[in-house]
Amino acid sequence: MASSRRRSACAWAAGPCCSASRSCATATAAGADAVTGAALAVYALFLAFVVGRYFRPRVEDESDYLLAGRTLTLPAFVASTVSSWYGGVLGVAEYSYRFGLANWVVFGVPYYLYALVFALFLAGRARRSPALTIPDQLRARYGPAVALTGSVVLFVMTAPAAYVLALGVILGQLTGLPLLPALLVGAALTLIEIYRGGMRGVIFTDKVQFALMFLGFGLLVPAAMQHYGGPGWLAARLPAGHLSLTGGQGLQAVLVWYFIASATLVEPVFYQRCFAAKDERTARRGLLVSIGFWLLFDCLTTLSGLYARAALPGLDAPGGPGAGAAYSALASEVLPPVAQALFTVGLLATVMSTIDSYAFVAAVTCGRDICWRLAGSRGSATRYSRFGMLVTAGASLGLALWRESIVGLWHDLGSIGTPVLLFPLALSFRACPPRAGWILAAMLAGGGISLAWVIVQAATGGYPLGLRPIFPGLALSGLLSAIALRRGAPSG
Template sequence: MTVWDWIAVAGYFVVLIVVGVQTMRKVSNPDDFAVAGNRIIWPVFFGSLAAAFLGGGASLGVAGATMRDGYVYMFAFFAFGIQTVLVGLFVAPKLKRYLGAHTLGDVMDAHYGKPARLVTGGLSILLCTGILGAQALAIGTVVNATLDIPPTPAILIGMTVTVLYSAAGGAWAVIQTDLLQFVFLGILIPVTLLIGLHAVGGPSALLDALPADHLSVLGDYSLMKFVGLFAAFLLGETLVPPYAQRTFSTPDSSHARKGFVTAGIFSFFFYFIAASIGAVALVLYPDIDPDSALPTVVTNLMPVGLLGLLVAALLAVVMSTASSYLNSSAVVFTDDLYRPLTKQEPSARKRLNMERGLSVLVGAGATLFALTVPSIVDALLYSYTLWAPTMIVPLLGAVVFGIRSAPAALSGIASGAVVTVVWQWVLGSPFGLDGLIPGVVANLVVFSAVAVATNKKYPRRAEPSTQPSLNNTGVA
């Protein structure tokens, strides 16, 4: 890298910190820190949401897995885009019925009571910390491959900057920096593919150079392995806390729907670009570690002056997701774990200070996790296994169908967790099927059976929007 490239990277970090510091003036209460005052219109929501979920897994992870396994991994990852569009059409608008909500714990409490809120809070923290760890690992991979800095100090530097602006400015800072990062990834990552295609001799030369199984729908995956991965990406990040929090930040259901659907459609194009960069890396640099596919292409092919911007773009892709999960973790801990268990309601100032302090603590925990997992994709899949089998069914039951049975929610969560653990780690994933699928099925069966059995005691409430607001316990 030249001096100008280093200046571009350093300038990017400085801009992020400045945004965080300046945004502190806008953050005067927990509403500003958690949901940006409910003033995020759909174009801003689209850019912020896209930047949040197009992180290390969707960029470095897809590129690396495609280099290793072929486009089959991209086809499996398309499940995430399908899920995002479906949530935008049928679920996200309904979340805006929960007036005053900051977290999914507010939704669970309104339907199933405080115990469900506490369980949701605990699982949300575990999920967010795991995915944060994946992003921290991706930061280390990018910096190590492009700047030749060892992974451990690279992770520490990248996460420190992320924690600084997230803790300072909350959701306002996260959303503003997400938009900046969205511009970086939306322009410079496709430029990387174009330069890579030129280096291999064009699209037809790339196709000729790739192994045949890298171009097939299933590659060398068994059908069961493909189904398991597809299900993991379809359900693993459905209604996860940061995306729900983004939805609560919009002014109404129309903005929530448009933002989600547009982000989902955009994701298909981004996944194809990331996967194709992985294919370019296989042709040009077949001996590198797959997780380094994207940064290696950037480092070796970008012209002087543009390299620094593209390194910043890679960091933007990862840090946008990391900051979203960091902010969400702090808000979830305060609203869904601390407030329900304390006898005295904390003041707005105390809650704001807690959320800022927790951003630092969660960032430290995610950094430690990043130093223990073998790869970015592994970190993501570990996290998905915690969330989908436990939370998806009761959340959809509440938001879409208005179910209010606390026994149904708690028994469904417990059964999904037990079946997943037994299937995945006790039985060793029989038939090559990931434990996420039988866990979700068990949750659905138990939840539905108990909901029907307790229907008279817990009648459905289809219109939570009639609640004027949510108080400390999430009930009007």
């Protein structure tokens, strides 16, 4: 893709090029492709090393496989949490290219706020809990019916469809593969590295991928500023709406993400990392430090999207590569071959670090919290979790092919899953949780009405009453949860 972009830019700008110019452009593009290929080969060797290291036979108990023995230190906690929560980078590229600074308002601010609430009020409680997973917490407080309902919804929410889609798109751009083969390759590359190693394999790769993602965008933004200019250059070339906080969208289109972001309070990766932390202080401080790194990375990605929109305004036109290709397109314009190769590896690392974390959570949820529990908790829970990875891979591929928009997947899954889990999980940490029957009703009603909203929109092109699906879902789930509180805890 880099070579074709460079050649078409030359032809458009200069018309008929002299033979020497064409040869130079072709050689430059070929050199960039060769260096990128070499960098990808090194990255593949690193993944092979991880597989080799963690495929060796070893004795492991359930806590070791699921939570790395609850020994996560602060640096490992931060690196893994930061990298695991930022895999939808092509969705961010798409949004920042189309709406500018609204990317930070939508995908930054609300998530910082909810992460802060989680750090201050939930991280310590999660670490104190003996639970290994979110469904364990629901089962202990409400019983098996609520736990099973929560497990099914949690599995759908954590199956990393949006991130598998992003990885497939990147691999397709690099290799020319059609979407389906690229999705299959991407899913296989990621899932194989965690099959044997469990949580320890996830943490090991995340620490390296954390460094790569910051290195990649740390190269891109200064290069774009040097190549084009500073804030004045951007202001002169961006559409006016791109520098407004809403990006020219309606208020509801922005506000809905502040409700979707409340899913942070039921974020399974947060709970898993807090369960795995060596102590409560590590869990709480780890999230607070992570917020600072997210803020820095959001600044880099938003600036990259603004530069891409100002310098390459035709990406989203019919026949163009699309707004999701904004970062790769910008890199091909401003970075030399070696830096471009490092950026490409950083882009892959950003996505893959999230896929492995969410795929692991989804696999454990499917294999252990659903299948193993339905089997009467007989046999090895770890073996069931590994089986769950195959189901996770299939579900992720199916969702990615069904909804070929990364932002759309976030919107739909978050709108349905958040009303199901938000209030029941938050109330489960009370000394006397409410009655399970009312909580189950809140979960089914809240998720059901949000799902109905999504189905109606898919069929008619518009939401009932002009409301986004998360609003009626949260309202109904909140109402029934409030009734559950008034009814009081079960006696005895």
